[in-house]
Amino acid sequence: MSSSNHNNKRGTLSFSSAAAGANNNRNGSGGNNSMNNINMNHRRSSLNDDYPVNSVMEITIKPSNEKLTGLVYCTDDISNTIVLKKSVNYTTLASDIWVLNANSVLEKKVIVKEAPTAHSGTEADADVDEGVLELAMPLLNVSRESIEKREKRAIMLAEDSFKHINQKATPEGQVVFDRLLKACNEVVWKGESILVLNQIRVDPPYGSDNCRLIQNAGGDVVLNEGSLERVKRIVGAV
Numbered sequence: 363m364s365s366s367n368h369n370n371k372r373g374t375l376s377f378s379s380a381a382a383g384a385n386n387n388r389n390g391s392g393g394n395n396s397m398n399n400i401n402m403n404h405r406r407s408s409l410n411d412d413y414p415v416n417s418v419m420e421i422t423i424k425p426s427n428e429k430l431t432g433l434v435y436c437t438d439d440i441s442n443t444i445v446l447k448k449s450v451n452y453t454t455l456a457s458d459i460w461v462l463n464a465n466s467v468l469e470k471k472v473i474v475k476e477a478p479t480a481h482s483g484t485e486a487d488a489d490v491d492e493g494v495l496e497l498a499m500p501l502l503n504v505s506r507e508s509i510e511k512r513e514k515r516a517i518m519l520a521e522d523s524f525k526h527i528n529q530k531a532t533p534e535g536q537v538v539f540d541r542l543l544k545a546c547n548e549v550v551w552k553g554e555s556i557l558v559l560n561q562i563r564v565d566p567p568y569g570s571d572n573c574r575l576i577q578n579a580g581g582d583v584v585l586n587e588g589s590l591e592r593v594k595r596i597v598g599a600v
Contacts, residue, residue, distance in 0.1 A: 409437035409464060413444050418474035421446065423466045430460055433477055530554050531566075538568040538600050545596050561586055562593050570598035 413419065413434045420431045421444070432448035444467075446460040526543060528536060528551045539556050543549045548559050556564040557576075565572045573594045575586055 409439055409442070409444060413437050413464075413470070414472075414475070416477050417472055418477050419446070420471045420473055421462065421467055422469040423462060424468045427468065430462075431473065432458070432460065435459070526551075528554070532568075534600075535566060535568045538564065538597055541596055541600050542593065546593070558593050559589060562590055564593065564597060568597065568600075570594040573597055 415434050415436060417434050418432065419434055420429055422429050430446055430448075432446040435445040435447040437444050442464045444462045444464060446462060448458045448460075450457055526539065526549075528539070531539070531551070531554050535554065535556070539549060539551065542556060542558055542564070546558050550557050552563075554566055556568070558564065561576055563574055563576055565574075573590060575590055
């Protein structure tokens, strides 16, 4: 579930179109202009209009006719959902969260138009039902730069992972490759065979008996034999 920041409020991000074409009447297109104005003014209301963020509402849902009361945490027009939050006392949980499809709502009623940011501690609070007394949720400071960095890193990691996929290899071979890559890091495909540390080749069907040292690999013979045994153990465990 996502929340959007618009005019310093958590809720759905609504889009509005500017009125245009006022000069069309001068060009003799008054009828078309009137129709355009009607279409432009007829904008589908946002969920945030019906379920204001940080208000406390009582919502009846179907088919059970269950009534839920809580703070409207956020709404999402794309998935047509409302997120309702209710604080929970005397448990290890801080609150209950309900994600509701707007089509399942039978009735809705605003209990508190805008929840307070803190309890006043007065008798007025004591007279309000415990389930209704909710606090408004402050917006978190989100850095656009940090989000963009995370997005770039995620894309880079995804692109790197695609480089390690061999369309010609069997699913079993790909699993062996991924396991060896985690253990040894220097693992590449050569055709349908797997090369490990440029010293060991694992051929189909990718069993421990299919692991062998590459001739003329160079390096310490004893060390290479130790690496081969390690690769065999990894492959055999898959």
